[in-house]
Amino acid sequence: MRRLAGPLGALALAGCVSPSPTLPPAPLPYAATIAVDAAAVPLDPTDPSRQAIGRFVYAGGLHLTSQQTARLHGLSDIKVRTDGRLVSASDQSDLLRARVVLDGSGRLIGVADAHLAALKDATGADLYAGGQREFDSEGVAELASGDLLVSFEQNDRVLRFPRDGGPPRPAPQPQIAYTFNKGMEGLAADPMSGPDAYRTAMEGSGQSFLCRLATGCTPSFHIDLEGLELTSLDMLPDGRMAVLLRGFSPLRGNSIKLKILDRQGRRIDGMEMARPLTVDNFEGLAAVPGPGGRIRFYLISDDNFGHFAGAPTDQRTLLLAFDWRP
Helix, strand or coil, X not given: CCCCCCHHXXXXXXXXXXXXXXXXXXXXXXXXXXXXXXXXXXXXXXXXXXXEECCEEXXXXXXXXXXXXXXXXXXXXXXXXXXXXXXXXXXXXXXXXXXXXXXXXXXXXXXXXXXXXXXXXXXXXXXXXHCHHHHCEEEEEECXXXXXXEEECCCCEEEEECCCCCCCEEECCCCCCCCCCCCCCEEEECHHHCCCEEEEECCCCCEEEEEECCCEEEEEEECCCCCCEEEEEEECHHHCEEEEEEEEECCCEEEEEXXXXXXXXXXXXXXEEECCCXXXXXEEEEEEECHHHCEEEEEEXXXXXXXXXXXXXXXXXXXXXXXXCC
């Protein structure tokens, strides 16, 4: 959940620190199984023939909606397995599990087998019922065990949701002074460091940490935010890291940078997106290894449930795919 908005919300952002978004009530019950409608979007609406940003080749993009639920919104992070299975957490503690659909050439054309459910607290109650301080989920990671990790802002914490569906338990988190609403946006499993290892990074400072369930968290390198904010990260083979940065200005609108870093946090490659490209409030990043060293990146946007500070916006839930070769 973030202060970035579309043109109708831009005036609320100019020259001031914006309050947290005011969101519509959550309609219940949840639809456990939902059909996701996917409309194709071009990389560049002004030039549909454009298919690359530097060495990042566009592999399809979708505008996601559903007629079966009002909860397919606010998606703050995403992780995708090599078999196409995805998990995404919304900033109101909804969990989406689904599968990306590719055509014969590997381009993204749809999302199928979608299930949407509410994350629960240790008592079995919906986290949503505890209010924004409890439900503001931002990062998601899946460990080798199948257990799920979710990071939260406002009440800064990491919860571990067991694969077997048992109640969540606290997971190690950096022992630092947290800045309100600028906490652990980045979260990803780090299998190279161990089956219980994961990385997290701070939205506002770029400080990253290596954590283990067994031993806790230790500081790693600072990520150069280049004046932006960190919204997501994922690990690449051989210990490299991909990070997603986001900015907004009333004149320029939304902008993002995808950066690939080596083990010391130095930039290897990257791309930037801003208007007139298809860009929105992208907050989620997944890196999927492919043949020949190729990496497929998936980016998902948080539409803030179509509202910001009580006003409607034109934000959308977008899922974009890019292929990159080192």
